[in-house]
Amino acid sequence: MKLTKGKINELLTQPGCEHNHKKEGEGKNKSCTQQAQPGSAQGGCAFDGASIALVPITDAAHLVHGSIACSGNTWGSRGSLSSGPNTYKMGFTTDLSENDVIFGGEKKLYQAIGQLITRYHPAAVFVYSTCVTALIGDDLDAVCKAASNKFETPIVPVHAPGFVGSKNLGNRLGGEALLDYVVGTREPEYTTPYDINLIGEYNIAGEMWGVIPLLEKAGFRVLSKITGDARYNEVCYAHRAKLNVMICSKALINMATAMKERYDIPFIEESFYGVADMNRCLRNIAAFFGDAALQERVENLIEEQTLKLDIALAPYRQRLEGKRMVLYTGGVKSWSIVSAAQDLGIEVVATSTKKSTEEDKARIKQLLGQDGIMLEKGSPEELLRVIEKTKADLLVAGGRNQYTALKARIPFLDVNQERHHPYAGYVGMVEMARELDEAVHSPIWRQVRQAAPWEIWQQEHESLLHLEAE
């Protein structure tokens, strides 16, 4: 894959992505093409995004061709879990030195791939370019091709140097690498009429494991997981699925659209968060196959699960009823978590719409009602202001805002990719309810807000002290 301006534009203007539907037909929609602002930008880069999308392939080695920061500062930190191989957790890098920067790093990369394969025998190697190697012009494609022939192992070049754009663009560049080098290269042992792929679910905190048994029970087979807890092989034969189910994110929409074009696989977008969404997801997949027996099985499953869930959630619903929550998270999660929270009787008083599409925003509006606040921008100060104004009981956000809340002594729950507990599916719903309950009702809040006895004494005797001073 050559990384050209045209390619990047194409990825940023995916027709299936709501971000690109122009607002009232005027101008460009900014979300995807927006440039990071010097001095205020906060997020990760394209390399970060590509790693997020690809590293969950567990039996592959992920080799970072660049200077130490890109691998040394990041390896092993992703929350994506594996049910088997752990090769993906290892940090591999060419650790470029000044000499390599001057004379080029291609030879070193070739040798590194050789050493890696000889010692660790991975199913495949993903080689990531970075700012420095892109800048010095190392020919990643050529090295990977030569090494692939020599060492008889699939080697996939990933062109996502940090400076080309945001994390979001990086996700899609990761997807492009899969489309160009992986999908369609092998055949599954067998297929069934109900084969589906999951796209954009990375098995953070093992979330996928709460959902796959449900899908199987309903009668679907997950052919390929792209990419949570995936083996390289299953991504290779993803082109034999009957349906692509995109989970909670348009990050890999380029994969869904390309697979529709190339292999005629339709796609739907679903969420695993919250009862309503989980139900809808199962029903939509069954509806796609249009098989009456399958649909009946799904209905039975939903009935059985909701019944169990109602019993499990009852005590939490009682304790969370009427609590006020501010939600600050990206994209689809901004409404899928709203609906999950409302299931529990929590009132969502404000949510972010920074990364949301027009479609997302419409759903949020509908869910929040009249008084709900939609945050377009979310600086820490702005978040705290809204929390104060709405008298919210807790903030639900990503890890980056954790300390904004904690330092302000406000209950907090992490719902982004660094979290350690699964919230997806019916099981996840109970977990989320339990954690929301613990966050809000923890006995610590009184202590961290409490003034010291001498401070209280001083406040009470302020006037007295003034008199004495005079």
Next chain:
Amino acid sequence: MTTILSPNKSLSVNPLKMSQPLGAALAFLGLKGMMPLFHGAQGCTAFAKVVLVRHFRESIPLSTTAMTEVSTILGGEDHVEQAILTIVDKYKPQVIGLLTTGLTETRGDDMGGILQVIRERNPKLNNLPIIFVSTPDYKGSLQDGYTAAIESIVSTDYGSFTPDQPLMASVGMQPQVTILCSSSLSPGDVEELKAIVEGFGLTPIMIPDLSRSLDGHLEDNPHTVTTGGTTLTQLQQLNRSCFTLAVGESMRKAAQILEQRFGTKYEVFSRLAGLDGVDAFLWRLSQIITSRCDHHFPIIPNIPAYLQRQRRQLQDTILDTHFYFGGKKVVLALEPDLLHQTAWLLNSMGAKIQGAVTTTKSPLLEDLPIETVIIGDLEDLEDLAVGCDLVITNSHGGPIAKRLHAPLYRMGYPVFDQLGNGQRCLVGYRGTMQFLFDVGNILLEEEVKHSPCSSTYVNS
């Protein structure tokens, strides 16, 4: 003399090393009212932030010039300027620490020139110190970046000190010393060090003072820059110090810079844990006090009573714990300063250093209680560690220790699976005791676990 091996590997596996910009940012975070600014792609900053946030469990102020493909080709001047102006506008820092990354170093931005032009164009920045340091990712390690930032901090001119109000009584009355704190010192270590120096009746200026910024504390109001650390006023008064105590060999050059600028004499202490190391440090502190007195009437060196008591406690601790250290085979993978201090401490307890891995060059590496040291990664450590009794490295050592069936003691950066890294203190007599208890307990537990009679004992 220890032989230093730097194997010419094309592939680094499970890196131990972290990047220079991350180290420089850490040093900058020890100044008050600071906003570190990375000149590079936004990922450079995001990754460093994640590491520091996970290690300290604190909000970490960092910002980025957010270089793009186009600005990388055309030059980053505008991005630096825009970033500085935005930061000043939004966060109102008292000082900015500007550092480069692999991206901008490869491009070769002329930072001196860029900063000059920015200053000429924006007179409102006149009173804002911008400390600049060059930290390419493709050279050196966290310790090198940290050290480079300290050298920039002590080289920068902060203008002379003109007090708005009369000098505080303590300044001028008590002799002031500058303490240079290397990257091996945690906020808790810096706190302990400061308390020791103050205990002698000296006024310390800590550079940097992580014990006021990354120690983990609650503030009454939300903030976006560091709320504590070395203040600008302190930096303006560096010339008043009568002595520089450099803790960590990596601080030597910074101490020399202070000597050149202000004629301040210095001494380097390569370790501050273990009886000998702490003794030497306290002895020097007492000398600083005595040397200010009339030489005709020498006074008896006055070591604070609580420290003399701690010394006896440490000696007792050494006695109690030595059973578990004697003959134990330990492997270490740490940055040079920390490696030197820890290896000698273990050696002084009768443990054997089975293997040592480090990240970067240092004169200290020639003086380790082991024949060879490797400048390498955690794959090298794993190869060296077969049959060892204890692994000492950062949290990434977890899976390795598990494969080796050896316990792990966490040290260095990052430590993400353990609480309290901001408060942890492993220097001074007190810190040494803590280390001996912590590691001793691990070794004791292992002995019980592997003792042949333990299973029958449990069953009976």
